[in-house]
Amino acid sequence: MPTGIIESLDHEARGITRLDGKTIFVEGALPGECVEFESYKRKPTYEVARLQRIVRPSGNRVTPRCPHFGICGGCSMQHLDPAAQVAVKQRVLENTLWHLGRVRPAQLYPPIHGNPWGYRHRARLTARLVPGKGGMLLGFHERRSSYVADMHQCDILPPHVSALLMPLRAVLGGLSIADRVPQVEIAVGERVTALVLRILEPLTPVDETRLRDFADRHGVVIYLQPKGPASACRFHPADAPALSYTLPEFAVEHHFSPTEFTQVNHAINRVLVRRALRLLDPQPGERIADLFCGLGNFTLPIARSGATVVGIEGSAALVRRAGENAVANGLAGRVDYAVANLFEATPASLAALGPFDKMLIDPPREGAVELVKALGGEGTPPPPGRIVYVSCNPATLARDAAILVSVKGYRFRGAGVINMFPHTSHVESIALFERD
Helix, strand or coil: CCEEECCEECCCCCEEEEECCEEEEEECCCCCCEEEEEEEEECCCEEEEEEEEEEECCCCECCCCCCCECCECCCCCCCECHHHHHHHHHHHHHHHHHHHHCCCCCEECCCECCCCCCCCCEEEEEEEEEHHHCEEEEECEECCCCCECCCCCCCCCCHHHHCCHHHHHHHHHCCCCHHHCCEEEEEECCCCEEEEEECCCCCCHHHHHHHHHHHHHHCCEEEEECCCHHHCEEEECCCCCCCEEEEHHHCEEEECCCCCCCCCCHHHHHHHHHHHHHHHCCCCCCEEEEECCCCCCCHHHHHHCCCEEEEEECCHHHHHHHHHHHHHCCCHHHEEEEECCHHHCCHHHHHCCCCCCEEEECCCCCCCHHHHHHCCCCCCCCCCCEEEEEECCHHHHHHHHHHHHHCCCCEEEEEEEECCCCCCCCCEEEEEEECC
């Protein structure tokens, strides 16, 4: 069986070694380790392998806390010390920026990280009735599989949510439509926890009674979703508090529905917003753009500073929610929201928005390539002097950073990672660009 020394981790948290000129990705191996492995996927230039034996372990290897680690696909790095996880992600960010974008930040910001356990305030779990495995299963998918992991607990969920898994499995398994409830979405707010049940057939009166009893006994709110996300409606109790999260430093509270996008890690999001606002440095009288603004996570803190903010988002539902939150927080007079597809941004569409002193960009994984290409185009106002870019994909950040630096004349002032998803290979980051 082949043996190799692991050099580093890739973006999927697989160990990288070399053998006969080929790159080998070894699942479960850590940098510095000597391991034996067995390949299960072979390509001309690389192979993917399973770890068979650790000949010499890394000093950063730890015993995974979760009994389901290695089977459940929800986490990929629990075998690596949490502090070392952050260092690995910082290295992934640096390497990606250079190898894909040929750019390096002038400064590396201290990583944003926090409690690696109980952080996940949003989750989408698959439910599946499997009589051969004892009935209803509820959890994330198994690694590299469409099967549902047989989860009894989940330590990345808040403890009170983890404690609900087995009782929830029991109540779902007892429904008359147990085989027609494929998904449960979890959303944890400041004052309430919501469970959204995707149902493919109507409930019977007995089913409804069972779900009401469950909600009352466990202090949760149950929503039913018969079709797409927009169809989710509150089932019981009707008088429970609304879902929300707060940004106390900026005296802001955001309300949201359980199927609307919000950051999964509330504690890290507070630090992220603080970092973003410090880098952006909004001032009274400035006009600032918040692009891909969602329900106003950054917009309202920027407005609280005294600046005027224009929030642009592609989802009309999120823009409506953002407007409601602006009114509820007394900031409607400083915020304008609009619906626009920023993936199709052009110089003309940016010119229609008018000039901005500064800009915050927080795109999904696809990045903001058309937007950054359009900055400073023919007929547009001068580009903003400062751009803060919040990214959930190092590869698209590297691509967009290269355009900002090489084409648009910005200086790459700094970048750093945000460990929004501990124990996973997911890398979020924040970057600052400036021009004269």
